[in-house]
Amino acid sequence: MSDLAIIIRNMNKWYGKFHVLKNINMEVKVGEKIVVCGPSGSGKSTMIRCVNRLEEHQSGDIIVDGIELSDDLKSIDKVRAEVGMCFQHFNLFPHLTVLENCTIAPQWIRKVPQKEAEEAAMRYLERVKIADQALKYPGQLSGGQQQRVAIARSLCMEPKIMLFDEPTSALDPEMISEVLETMVNLAETGMTMVCVTHEMGFARSVADRVVFMDGGEIVEENVPEQFFSNPQMDRTQMFLEQIIRH
Amino acid sequence: MAKVFVPTPPSPPPNSSTPAIQWLKRNFFNSPFSIVMTLLSVYVIWSIVPFALNWAILDATWTGTDRTGCDANPDGACWAALRVRFWQVMLGRFYGANPEEIWRPLVIFALFVVIAYLLLSETLPGEYRLYLGGFALIVFPVLTYGLIHGGMFGLKVAATSQWGGFMLTLILAVGGIVLAFPLGIVLALGRRSSLPVVQWLSITFIEFWRANPLITILFMASNLLPLFLPSEIEVDKVARALVAITLFQSAYTAEAIRGGLASIPKGQFEAADSLGFKYHHTMGLIVLPQALKVSIPAIVNTFIALFKDTTLVGIVGLLDVFRMAQTVSRSTEWKGFDYETYIFSALIFFMCCYGMSRYSQSIERKLNREHKD
Ligand SMILES: Nc1ncnc2c1ncn2[C@@H]1O[C@H](COP(=O)(O)OP(=O)(O)OP(=O)(O)O)[C@@H](O)[C@H]1O
Ligand SMILES: [Mg+2]
Numbered sequence: 111m112s113d114l115a116i117i118i119r120n121m122n123k124w125y126g127k128f129h130v131l132k133n134i135n136m137e138v139k140v141g142e143k144i145v146v147c148g149p150s151g152s153g154k155s156t157m158i159r160c161v162n163r164l165e166e167h168q169s170g171d172i173i174v175d176g177i178e179l180s181d182d183l184k185s186i187d188k189v190r191a192e193v194g195m196c197f198q199h200f201n202l203f204p205h206l207t208v209l210e211n212c213t214i215a216p217q218w219i220r221k222v223p224q225k226e227a228e229e230a231a232m233r234y235l236e237r238v239k240i241a242d243q244a245l246k247y248p249g250q251l252s253g254g255q256q257q258r259v260a261i262a263r264s265l266c267m268e269p270k271i272m273l274f275d276e277p278t279s280a281l282d283p284e285m286i287s288e289v290l291e292t293m294v295n296l297a298e299t300g301m302t303m304v305c306v307t308h309e310m311g312f313a314r315s316v317a318d319r320v321v322f323m324d325g326g327e328i329v330e331e332n333v334p335e336q337f338f339s340n341p342q343m344d345r346t347q348m349f350l351e352q353i354i355r356h
Numbered sequence: 357m358a359k360v361f362v363p364t365p366p367s368p369p370p371n372s373s374t375p376a377i378q379w380l381k382r383n384f385f386n387s388p389f390s391i392v393m394t395l396l397s398v399y400v401i402w403s404i405v406p407f408a409l410n411w412a413i414l415d416a417t418w419t420g421t422d423r424t425g426c427d428a429n430p431d432g433a434c435w436a437a438l439r440v441r442f443w444q445v446m447l448g449r450f451y452g453a454n455p456e457e458i459w460r461p462l463v464i465f466a467l468f469v470v471i472a473y474l475l476l477s478e479t480l481p482g483e484y485r486l487y488l489g490g491f492a493l494i495v496f497p498v499l500t501y502g503l504i505h506g507g508m509f510g511l512k513v514a515a516t517s518q519w520g521g522f523m524l525t526l527i528l529a530v531g532g533i534v535l536a537f538p539l540g541i542v543l544a545l546g547r548r549s550s551l552p553v554v555q556w557l558s559i560t561f562i563e564f565w566r567a568n569p570l571i572t573i574l575f576m577a578s579n580l581l582p583l584f585l586p587s588e589i590e591v592d593k594v595a596r597a598l599v600a601i602t603l604f605q606s607a608y609t610a611e612a613i614r615g616g617l618a619s620i621p622k623g624q625f626e627a628a629d630s631l632g633f634k635y636h637h638t639m640g641l642i643v644l645p646q647a648l649k650v651s652i653p654a655i656v657n658t659f660i661a662l663f664k665d666t667t668l669v670g671i672v673g674l675l676d677v678f679r680m681a682q683t684v685s686r687s688t689e690w691k692g693f694d695y696e697t698y699i700f701s702a703l704i705f706f707m708c709c710y711g712m713s714r715y716s717q718s719i720e721r722k723l724n725r726e727h728k729d
Contacts, residue, residue: 164630187632190632193630195627199623201621201627203624203646
C-alpha cells in the first residue's frame with residue numbers, strides 16, 4: 111500500500127453531459143516515472159489535473175500518498191502539499207522576481223522564515239541551472255528558462271510527486287532540450303513523476319511506463335520498449351505512426 | 357564540406373526628408389476637408405486669442421484691496437478680487453478669516469503631495485510602499501482631521517461647517533476615493549465569488565449606487581437620513597457628504613477592479629492552487645497585486661469623474677471651491693465679477709483633472725509595454 115504514490119480507481123468525469131474521462135484505472139508506485147500521451151482532446155490534461163484537484167472527478171477514487179481526494183478541503187490541502195505541478199504555459203507570477211516566485215509559497219504556506227526559504231530557493235535554482243537570473247522578472251527570461259524556474263518553484267515546496275502537463279510544447283525547439291535535461295535530472299533523484307508529453311525520446315530514456323489515452327480512456331499501457339516497438343492496439347499504432355512522421 | 361554562414365551586417369533605414377513638413381502635411385493638409393478645417397480653426401483662434409489675452413492678462417487688474425481699480429478698468433479681468441479672497445476660496449471661511457492658521461491645511465497638503473508622489477511613482481521599494489500605504493490609510497486621515505479641525509494641542513477650532521474651498525473639494529474627493537478603495541476591492545471580489553449569496557449581495561449593492569445619480573444620493577444623505585435617525589444624533593454635514601460619496605464611489609471602484617480581476621489569466625489561479633495557496637493567499641499575494649495595477653487607469657478615470665462631481669455638494673450647503681469662488685462674486689464687495697470666479701475654478705479643475713488624466717495615460721502606456729514583454 112505505502113509503495114503506491116497514486117491510485118486511480120474507476121474514475122469518471124463529465125463536463126456537463128460530455129463524458130471526458132471514462133473509467134480510468136491507474137497506479138503509480140513511489141519513484142515511478144509515467145509518461146502519458148495521446149491525441150489532442152483525449153483527456154490527458156484533465157486526468158492529471160484531477161490528481162491535484164484542479165479538476166473535480168465525479169465518480170471513482172483517487173488516492174494520493176494514502177490520502178483520498180474528496181470534497182473535504184483538508185484532504186485537498188494535504189494532497190496539494192505533496193504534489194507539485196508544471197504547466198504548458200509556465201504560469202509564473204509575473205509581478206514577482208524569480209526568487210520571490212520560489213519563496214512565496216514556502217513562506218506563506220509552510221511559514222518558512224524568509225532567509226531559509228531564500229537559501230532553499232537558491233539551491234533549487236542552482237539545480238535547474240538558473241541561479242544567476244534569480245533577481246530578474248519572469249518576463250525577462252526565455253521560455254525555457256521560465257519553465258525551469260517553474261520546476262524550481264514547485265520543488266521549493268518539497269513535493270513527493272511532480273505532475274507535468276506538456277512542459278515543452280509551448281517552447282521553441284532550441285529550448286526543449288534544456289527543460290528535458292532538467293526533468294531527466296529530477297527523475298534521477300528518485301522523484302515520482304507523471305508527465306504528459308509527446309517527447310518520445312524522453313519517454314524512452316526516462317519512463318518506467320507509457321500510458322496512451324484516446325477519447326477519455328486509457329487505451330494501452332506498457333513499458334517503453336514494448337510500447338514503441340510492439341504496440342498492442344491498432345489505435346496506438348496509428349498514433350505512433352503519426353507522431354513519428356512529424 | 358559545409359559553407360561558412362556570414363551574417364549580413366545591419367544597415368540604417370532609408371532616411372525620410374524634412375520630417376516637419378511631412379508631419380504638417382499628414383496632420384493638417386492631407387485632404388481638401390482637412391485643409392478647410394485647418395484654415396477655419398486658424399481663423400477662429402486668430403479672432404479669439406488676442407481678445408482673451410488682452411482681457412485676461414494684458415489689461416487685467418492684478419492689484420488692489422477693493423473694487424475701485426477694477427471698476428475703473430472694465431475691459432480687463434479683475435483678478436484683484438481673487439487675490440484678496442484667495443485663501444478663503446482655497447481653504448474656506450475659517451482659514452480665510454484666520455490667515456495665521458493657514459499653515460495647518462498647508463502642512464497637510466504638502467504631506468499629501470509627498471505621500472501621493474511616493475505611492476504613485478515607483479521610487480520606493482515595495483515593502484516601504486506597503487508601510488506608507490498603511491500610514492496613508494490609517495494615520496494620515498486622523499492627522500488631517502486633527503490638524504485641520506483643531507481643538508486639541510491649543511489649536512483653534514475650525515468647525516467642519518467652516519471648511520470649504522479647494523480644501524473641502526480635496527477632502528471629499530480624496531477621502532471618498534481612499535475610503536471607497538477597500539470597499540471596492542471587497543465588492544469586486546464578492547461579485548466574482550462562487551457563493552451565490554455573496555455574489556447577489558455585491559451585485560445589488562453595486563448596481564444600486566450605480567443606478568442613482570450622486571446628486572440624489574447627496575440629497576438623501578443630507579435631508580432624508582436625519583428623518584430616520586433619532587433627533588439627538590446629529591451627523592456632521594461634511595461626514596454625511598463623505599459617506600454618500602464613498603458609497604457612490606465604491607461601486608465604480610468595484611467595477612474598475614472587477615475589470616482588472618477579469619484580466620488575470622486562469623493559469624495564475626491554477627499555479628496558486630497547485631502550490632497549495634488558500635483563497636486569501638491567492639487573492640492577496642497573486643491576483644490582487646496584478647489586478648489592481650491593471651485597474652489603476654480605470655480607477656483614475658472614475659476618480660476624475662468624482663473629482664468634478666464633488667461640486668454637487670453645493671446643493672446640500674457645502675461650499676467647495678466652485679461655490680466658494682461664487683460667493684466672492686456674490687459678495688457686496690466684489691459683486692459682478694462672475695467670469696473671473698468661474699474661470700478661476702475652471703482652471704483649478706482643469707489643472708487637477710488634466711494632470712490625473714495624463715498620469716493615467718502614462719500608466720496605461722507603461723502597462724502596455726510590460727504586457728508586450
Ligand atoms: N472546462 C471545460 N469544459 C468543457 N469541456 C472541456 C473543458 N476542459 C476541457 N474540455 C474538453 O475535454 C476534452 C479533454 O480535454 P483535455 O484538455 O484533457 O485534453 P488533452 O488530452 O490534454 O488535449 P491537449 O493535447 O490538446 O492538451 C476536450 O475535448 C476538451 O474540449
Ligand atoms: Mg492538455
